[in-house]
Amino acid sequence: MDTILYPIMWIIAWIMSGVHSLLVTLGMNDGAGLAWVLSIVGLTIVVRALMIPLFNKQTKAARLGQQLNPEIQKIQKKYKGRKDQISQQRQQEEMMALYREHGTSPFASCMPALIQMPIFFSLFRLLYAVLPLSQGSYMRPAIGPIDEKVAQHIADSTVFGAPLTGSIGTAKSFSSPTAVITVAVVLIILMILTLFFTQKQLMTKNMPDSALDPSNPAYKMQKYMLYGMPLIYIFTGTTFQIGVLVYWLTGNIWNIGQQTWMLNNNPTPGSEAYRKRQEKLRRKRLAKGLPAEEEENDFLAGPSGQRVQPLGKARSKKAASKVEPIPAMPEDEDEVVEDTEVRGLDGLTDAERAQKRYERRLAERKRSQEKKNARKNKQQNNKKDRNF
Known part of the structure; x- marks a missing residue:
């Protein structure tokens, strides 16, 4: 597996080394210590920042999927009760044709998670390789800038006494197994709480009323994420190293901040967050003495949607x-012409x-x-x- 993931492991090693060098320049200790723990936090921030454009595409795809939900339900209702292979195939073909017509797919909103999986497993394998690399028994002399000396520094770095390379499954092989288990359990609990908060906030505040139908596939998926992912954390968290759990928790905290910004600035139309934002903007306009509803600036766009250049004085x-000038209405009632304009x-x-x-x-x-x-x-x- 390391051979397949090595290019990603090499990139991760360089990012961690770059963040560590920056922290050392800012005054932190060069060697084993907090700087290597924060380098994993920095790695998470770099990866998530690079994925912001993809996150925007995911948001657009999710909202388009919500708009297509009535059409999807019509197709499902059309083939309801038909279990034969031909009907199932035709239903799938009609749904895929609907997605293609609107330029999206049912998997578009899953792309960020799919892209993160190789990064996640590459970090797992990198931390797994730290111990043999520090002992000179790894199949390569180095992974990017992480050679035998640097690997030893990473192996000696701890989070509240728990080494970055330790996990619940391998706790007995370290000098402080209790610290490893305790820190890992606390990190897993924090991961579950942050994920539950993110999904609950998404379902209650950023989904339109039309999408809260229990039969809606998007709603079912969000409900599965709400209750299913914590169970996955419980079973998989015991096998991942402390460094991977730090990466995972940092990503969850990033998601909370990113979602909070979206709820305040770009909520889904028709959702509770959208109504609150519209009310907030309305109060601001009234406080400035402006109309409650903002008028459309049609003069900025011509018939073809292109911007019209402003005129000089x-x-x-x-x-x-x-x-x-607008013609005045005649005073004589007999001369009143019916206004044909709407x-x-x-x-x-x-x-x-x-x-x-x-x-x-x-x-x-x-x-x-x-x-x-x-x-x-x-x-x-x-x-x-x-x-x-």
Whole structure:
């Protein structure tokens, strides 16, 4: 397995060594100690930071899957009760055609987890190789910058007395088996709690009401993650080294921070977090004296969706002179012509609304120019004072 994972192990070794060198430069001890423990934390941060674009794609894919849920349920209802192979195959083909039509797949939201698995197992194998590497009995003389001397430093580094290379299964081979077991159990409990908090927050705050149907596949998956993953932690956590558990726990804490940012800034439309954010933005607008609902800035986009370049002062006046005024309604009731234009909730037609946006834009440019002139005059006055 080390032969297959060696390229990833080599990259991980260099990242850990780079973080360790940075911590030593900042004043930490060069050798066995806390710097190597924090290098695993730094490794987690580097990996998760590089995966942010993939996380954004995962979020878009998950939301698109929620939007497609009604169509998926229609297909499932269409083939409900049909257990023959042909019906099952046709159901699968229709669902995959639906995903292809919208440019996604049912596995798109699982990509971050799938990509992390090789990194996770490579770190496991790297820490497993530290002891034989420090004793000179490994099949290679070094893994990147981690040679026999550096491997000995990593092997002697501890977390509250538990070596980074120790695990519950191998605790008896270390001088302090109680410390290894205790630290490992505490880390596993913290991993379970952080994962449960993340999944519970996702289900209760960031899923639209339409997706909270127990028959929804996405809801079933989240429910499985809520109760199934802690059990996996219990059974697998006993075999992983303390260093791997530190990596795992750091990743869970990163997920909490990332998800909290998403709930506050980019929640799923229709979810509880989205309603709270909209209410918060509404209060801010009212506090500034603005309308409760933000109007769309249609003047920023043309018919083809491309941005229209702002006009200069001279061109703005020229364009304003070409705008036809809105004709007044005749006073005589017999001359009243039925208004064929559709009026919105604000009582305005599209032309009247566009005129108001245009006038507001001109006023904003005028205020901006006045502020610019005021700053320029202030700078000139300050210059005169200094010359005097």
